[in-house]
Amino acid sequence: MVNIIDHLIQVFLLRFLCLQMASATATYGQKESSDQNFDYMFKILIIGNSSVGKTSFLFRYADDSFTPAFVSTVGIDFKVKTIYRNDKRIKLQIWDTAGQERYRTITTAYYRGAMGFILMYDITNEESFNAVQDWSTQIKTYSWDNAQVLLVGNKCDMEDERVVSGERGRQLSEHLGFEFFEASAKDNINVKQTFERLVDIICEKMSESLDAGDPAVTGAKQGPQLTEQPAPPHQDCAC
Numbered sequence: 001m002v003n004i005i006d007h008l009i010q011v012f013l014l015r016f017l018c019l020q021m022a023s024a025t026a027t028y029g030q031k032e033s034s035d036q037n038f039d040y041m042f043k044i045l046i047i048g049n050s051s052v053g054k055t056s057f058l059f060r061y062a063d064d065s066f067t068p069a070f071v072s073t074v075g076i077d078f079k080v081k082t083i084y085r086n087d088k089r090i091k092l093q094i095w096d097t098a099g100q101e102r103y104r105t106i107t108t109a110y111y112r113g114a115m116g117f118i119l120m121y122d123i124t125n126e127e128s129f130n131a132v133q134d135w136s137t138q139i140k141t142y143s144w145d146n147a148q149v150l151l152v153g154n155k156c157d158m159e160d161e162r163v164v165s166g167e168r169g170r171q172l173s174e175h176l177g178f179e180f181f182e183a184s185a186k187d188n189i190n191v192k193q194t195f196e197r198l199v200d201i202i203c204e205k206m207s208e209s210l211d212a213g214d215p216a217v218t219g220a221k222q223g224p225q226l227t228e229q230p231a232p233p234h235q236d237c238a239c
């Protein structure tokens, strides 16, 4: 019975997200037509367990706002922010995903075409740290090979409740081959730095790939469009 209800929820959500994607595409088109003036467009996803602070992190970065209330994210949502980096105007399309297992099939559909990931855990929550390995496997399974990942230990303002040391975070990031930041969406620590570093390593990877004539970047093969004006978000759902 629980399975049937879960299945119905999934179907309903898939339909809901299809509508959301259609409206996102329309909105996106409007945003693009009002601002076509950029050099690169990068799609970035924020992933990690529920309540680690993904939505707060995005709101802090995009709107410089923070709310102590926890409002569970349904499926997936995005915000757009344009920044200047290395003399280039870079438009970021940042997708905020729901961490719960039941949304997993929906959210992994969005991994394709992402150039960067912020993989987040909560330094006061051991379980969220233990889940990092699984999230990393999800990235490897569903994303483009050259996607860049930053590991972020969020809520570093809560030192008294810390259960994951900075050293353990650093060791895990080295093991996984990711760069690492501790951050706080609440106190605005390392939020901007995280996004800017991710943009920089995507740019570094992009110029390496261009130098090497990587077909995914030069356009000979299907892959994320790193150097072109953006295509609308991909609609993966079967509706």
Ligand code: GDP
Pocket (backbone or CB within 6 Å): 049, 050, 051, 052, 053, 054, 055, 056, 057, 067, 068, 069, 070, 071, 072, 073, 099, 154, 155, 156, 157, 158, 183, 184, 185, 186, 187
């Ligand atoms: P999400 O499920 O990963 O999107 O998590 P939310 O962004 O909704 O945050 C979950 C809860 O953690 C909310 O009550 C937030 O106010 C709180 N929170 C998020 N980031 C921080 C942070 O950096 N420090 C503290 N102290 N609380 C945070």
Ligand code: MG
Pocket (backbone or CB within 6 Å): 054, 055, 056, 071, 072, 073, 096, 097, 098
């Ligand atoms: Mg959320």
